[in-house]
Amino acid sequence: MLPSSCCITDEFAHDELEPAAHRRALLDTSDRLGLRQRTTRQVAARLALSVSYADGATTQRSCTLQEYTAHTPALRGAAYDLYARLGLQRARVRTITLRADLTDAQGSVQQLLLDPADGKRRRIERAADQARARFGDHAIRPGTLAQRAQPVPCCTG
Numbered sequence: 001m002l003p004s005s006c007c008i009t010d011e012f013a014h015d016e017l018e019p020a021a022h023r024r025a026l027l028d029t030s031d032r033l034g035l036r037q038r039t040t041r042q043v044a045a046r047l048a049l050s051v052s053y054a055d056g057a058t059t060q061r062s063c064t065l066q067e068y069t070a071h072t073p074a075l076r077g078a079a080y081d082l083y084a085r086l087g088l089q090r091a092r093v094r095t096i097t098l099r100a101d102l103t104d105a106q107g108s109v110q111q112l113l114l115d116p117a118d119g120k121r122r123r124i125e126r127a128a129d130q131a132r133a134r135f136g137d138h139a140i141r142p143g144t145l146a147q148r149a150q151p152v153p154c155c156t157g
């Protein structure tokens with residue numbers, strides 16, 4: 001299989017100034033990217049971050065990952081590092097795009113880790129992927145991305 005790439009874009013409803021909102025978008029894009037990779041049995045070798053601003057300018061940063069991965073925490077950590085390298089201060093962001101250069105997972109080698117916490121995170125990720133396959137992509141999401149419930153109007157009378 002030839003190498004390919006996959007892009008996930010998060011577009012804000014308005015020019016977003018808050019770094020916390022930018023980080024939530026990075027969390028969302030890395031979560032969706034990891035899920036897509038695992039369901040198509042692919043792994044990322046490189047990750048690129050593109051940020052588009054209100055004035056139409058775009059900034060890009062990329063990195064080669066330490067190992068081929070489809071593990072969401074590794075993708076998220078790399079995305080956060082790329083964002084930090086941009087050094088944004090009060091930037092009016094319109095879109096955040098995360099792109100992974102992919103290769104077939106079958107031919108990749110994974111480093112054996114002796115950390116039991118990493119094994120647990122990977123088992124949890126597999127269980128979450130199974131729940132998403134059965135109940136939809138939004139069945140399990142990071143808590144930061146959960147939609148806040150709208151208050152129900154209270155009737156008195």
